[in-house]
Amino acid sequence: MENIFKEKNLPYTKVPMGMVPRMAFPYIFFSLVNVMRALGFVRIDEIRIDSKNAEDVGKDISIKIKDTIPIIVGSYESVCRRWKNNLNENAKTIAIPSVLPELVHNDFVAWKNLDEKFSLIILESEREENKKAIEFIKKKFGKCRIIEVEARGRSKIERMLYFILLAGFTSYYLAKLKNELPEENEIINEWKRYLSE
Secondary structure (H helix, E strand, O other): OHHHHHHOOOOOOOOOOOOOHHHHHHHHHHHHHHHHHHOOOOOOOOOOOOHHHHHHHHHHHHHHHOOOEEEEEEOOHHHHHHHHHHHHHHHOOOOEEEEOOHHHOOHHHHHOOOOOOEEEEEEOOOOHHHHHHHHHHHHHOOOOEEEEEOOOOOOHHHHHHHHHHHHHHHHHHHHHHOOOOOOOOHHHHHHHHHHHO
């Protein structure tokens, strides 16, 4: 593919080989942005993410959720899913994504059983219509640990990327607390071997 792109004088970016996909996300994402920018499809001049803050906050969250089943509440399904996947794969922890505003129609019904075994990680919403739901969650489901996280960033994309980076740091430090290896996925390798038999 690289040769084809070179021959046709098309923009491309090489992504380093050998990384597990979740750890390659920044390479893949920013490569895509650079190619889209070169083709004139997007106008993103710079993206700034406060990685130091994300690491500090992620470390703090990992301590708070260590002995719980985290439920990730947020406005962006892709971000909530990213949190779940990172917590599953890196920290070997069961996690549940729950997306606003949909969760008020379904999840609330099951949440009557939430207790101290659960934690709610609320990724603060910039959407006005979801603020009322977050207020209600904090009042109604106080039996479980509630962790509110404010997005940092000047634009929607920066705030989403901040939350994604935070998911990585939280899951990494949670893995360390649980003595798990973030990069180890033996059960997935076992599944692939089983499929090939």
